[in-house]
Amino acid sequence: MRITLQGGRVIDPAHGLDAVTDLHIADGRIAGLGTAPAGFIAERSCDVSGRIVCPGLVDLCARLREPGAEHKATIASETHAAAASGITTLVMPPDTDPVIDETAVVESIRRRAQAAGFARVLVLGALTRGLGGEVLAEMAALKEAGCVGVGNAGVPVPNSMVMKRAMEYASSHGLTVFLTPMDPWLSAGGQAHDGQVAARLGLAGIPVAAETAAVGRELALVEETGARAHFGRLSSARAVAMIARARDRGLPVSCDVAAHQLHLTEVDLGRFDADAHVLPPLRTARDRDALRRGVAAGVIEAVCSDHQPHEPDAKLVPFGDTEPGLSALDTLLGLMLKLVDEGVLDLPGAIERVTAGPARLLGIEAGTLAVGAPADVCVFAPGAHRLLDARTLASRGHNTPFLGWELRGVVTLTLLDGRPVYQREV
Template sequence: MATLYKNARLIDPSNETDVKGDLLVENGLIAEIGENITAPEGAEIVDCKGRILSPGIIDMRSHSVDSAAAAAGGITTVILQPNQTTLIDSDAVVERIRRRSEDGNSVRVYPMGAATQGMAGEQVAEIGQMQESGAVAFTDCNKAVSNPLVMRRLLEYSGYFGALIVQYAQDDSLAAGGFAHEGELATRLGLAGIPAAAEVIQIERDARLSELTGSPVHFALVSSREGVEAVRRAKAQGIKITCATAPHYLMLNDNALEGYRTFAKVLPPLRGEEDRLALIAGLADGTIDVMVSDHNPKSADVKRLPLGQAAAGIVGAETLLALTLSVVHSGKVELMTALKALISTPAQLLKLPYGTLKKGTPADLMIFDAEKPWRILSEDFKSVAKNTPFDTVPVQGQVWRTIVGGKTLFSQEA
């Protein structure tokens, strides 16, 4: 019932602490933090050997409950998107997901409910009931709420409940039929393009609606330089907006589609090199608040098709930490900034009691070696699918242990 983690580098991004010491877990909670803690009788003692011990990652955007993959990636809480086989648009579905999560010996799972009924974008969903049942935010996932009046009503309604609306930053009309970045490569390969303007227009419109209603809005995936600049301008004006991106937008540009490589097909699409660099700068200066995996397992049957027909999406749970640390190792982003985006900021936005090393909080922990080199090999993934554009890519930063509620769910040694 007790475990003492000794000789750790304790990093808590919620209060920006970075110290050497020990951490004691009892009955699933953090019982003590400090130096030279004496282990209770019968306690397990784990020597971290200088590795970083931090709160576990809270992945704010996953399309699948892929527990083994999440645990291997240091993720202790998965935020499930509503576009499941059974759409998450009612309190009954939310309750079923929460009960299943609480009963299982796996990572924690919290659903985002659909923002509009049936994700059709026409009528506001029953946000209050779903929130009471355990939904942590509301979104139409890969569909923007395109009707401005519906979005206004949604923000007004969510403000009454203190709920967070998550918007997909893409104007449907401009993006219709597209699946690649509208640029030189798409023209040369004959691919249907989506202009960066589709992202900017959605962000600027909803920033105005957020200002009008006084309710916050979060943008699920920002992919372009213009999108980052639009968010930065809105924040400078005091508008309550936040945004996220995923590691593949920091690591790849649209050249990854060269040769019609379907494993690099994602939505929103990978964009140009200037966009990639702008996203890294946006994470570094705090314009981008959150890093997500956008974990979306797809079978070979739907990925190994002509590019226009292939499904969009990559697996990202097991590579989320290492790929995010790539911009830390290159000197472009501070380690504390990256960990905030993975851990404490999602917890704060979703009002979850995790993402901190405070005494008395749940012992959802990640222990990792930030410097350890390894090679991403899709054949070694624990994920239910292997669709990654990063196969054989060398990285630094490996998860050693993942602990949820005091229980070790993943161990590199095992």
């Protein structure tokens, strides 16, 4: 299909483009900007004046709950929610059931995503078999099957020698190791940030040292092995500083942060709000502000949703027994625009952190509107607002502490490989 998007503000941070112009699409690729290429005749023209046209969003961490937890959500339901939020590429961690430690699981997920047809689903292979932290997974086979990296999700690898060998194996095959830094002993049994709020509520605390101790070990192993490592979902000021120093020393490391960590703090636990029960935990305002500065400075190169949809019962037991995680696909774009409104980032910078930034970290052909690139496109009305409630959430998971918030930016069109996968009027 040949499509022309007319008169929108086209923002492509990967190439420094920010201009009101036309975008032309043919055969699933970007065919031209401005004047149509020779011989191009659009089968469909869309007037997108007053709207932002940007690359489809790339989400570095989204649990789609399939296979293994279809009572919470499915690949079809969550990729549809992604399309409704302008997200065209999602990365699944390997902690599915069965674990993504065999090529058959990778292929099964790919088939289900293609059958749904709403978004591109990439997967991380397991670092260790069954995420058990003892025996290395067959990383070479997982890469051959299409895994974009390897990791152990939120499951720790306590044995440092196993982790060292895992990094060496991954490095020998050019795979990035995706790390979730959390010391298993310092975080054991923890439910909230180890501070005044947890003490007042009588909740077991998770100290910042649980994150920094793990970051320190992994940085030492990166320096020893030369492996490329990505630290996911940082939550503390000290961890950001450690990554910044490591990068200054030339270590091949990168990091991201979940969008909710840029807006919420331990205070948002309120009176045991289970929707604010997340791992790593919400920390202090000082930590939140340091994360914001890290995003603005480019130390934190990507912002992800850390999407974890749950069925209602998962959040209806006492706080300490609830399942951690929040449903976050619906809020990723709106929370990035809120950072713009609050002066943390300019609009191209905010878009970059959820498009070109994560695409660059993954080494994939996405996050850009350059001629010849896949036509993954998000069009949104920047001045439109929506109130978050059960009726407006596209995800099957309604477990979010942002219910009742009014967020700016409503997606009106999402294209995947030049094909409309979501449309709405504003």
